[in-house]
Amino acid sequence: MHQLAESPIVRPEVLVNCAMSPDGKIATKERRQVRISSEEDRKRVKKLRSSCGAILVGVGTILADDPRLTIKGEGKERNPLRVVLDPRGRTPDEAMVLDDRARTLIVTLEATDKVWNGAETFRCGQDAIDLDELMGELARRGVERVMVEGGGETIWRFFKAGLVDRYFVYIGDRVFGGREAPSPVDGDGFRSEDAYRLRLVSCQRCGAGVLLSYEAERDG
Template identity: 55%
Template sequence: MRPFIHVNCAMSADGKIAGVDRKQISISSEEDKARVKNLRKKYDAILVGVGTIISDNPHLTVKGLDYDSNPVRIVLDPDGRTPDDALVLDDQAPTIMVTTKNCTKEWDCEETIRSDDKINLTKIMEELAEEMGIENILIEGGGETIASFFKEKLVDKYTVFVGGLIIGGRTAPTPADGEGWVAEKGIKLSLEDSEVLGNGVLLTFEPSYD
């Protein structure tokens, strides 16, 4: 058994999730920000990769919720690059760091899971569900992390807000980065819904894997 996995992100009209300097750019409309706030409340956990922690230093909490009501925050960090003063480690919500056995870094957080030499996503997801009762996870980025979940066929729902701006730059991150994989057909998505949210559109897809 593994959690239901929903990937949510915001990209520009030219398909970028940040600028070439990898710094955060405001892409979401006010309506989309309100949607994301409500979405976070519905999930047991919010997950990001360490690249997002280093670039954006997000809190990953819902304003107004206390420690016990906020979703659990999960960070994939195989080499222990998350600094001790990262906001994701503050006392506003529980945090689970996912790293490898080779990483000796200790964090002041609820739980540290040490995977094998490489992070085995499927195994970690099963552990989160079976041992920690996490039934659903919202993945908020970045591109490397999202790609790794798609590659392992673990994404059940994909929502992307396409905002009214062009960011540009061939090295600017996109929703599914990483090394890529040779795929004749790519991963097929069926469009479930589309909704105008201010100066952009929210697209809801359901992936299907062969």
């Protein structure tokens, strides 16, 4: 658990994990899911998911990929909580993330009144989802570690809020190209003087690709 900036509230540790092509894309120009990870890397991701109390994605990933966000072979009680950042309530009622294989929390803006069968809702923030408030809520629910799996807009919001503690990126062996293809961190981006500082912890070959592991470099 970590302290929220300028607040006595503790928050979960935030891990970001994604897979990208050697040219820095997390999907093709059609913005559709594509296999980047090797078999070895999928095993690593499964282990990492198992070590987390929650797995989080943005609604863009739900609409593009319709992921289930569960760990194969795990029952409802042992699967991490699935968290979807969906400010305006765009998650389709038939999305896989609403199945009964794990608990799901859909996070919307305060003014959004959509509800879903198969998910709890948590409303926070007026113009954007307040990630500090969400982290406090997850801590209150006993979540000690959150894995943010994408996509690029959501990962950007976590970097922008200064919440990323560890960053894992698997680099595969297929080039996708395309100026419209998403990257691990999209959004508005930082100016060079504000760039988020990371420290490389390890670099290891993993099947046909390589896994880079970083942790946030914080002052003091």
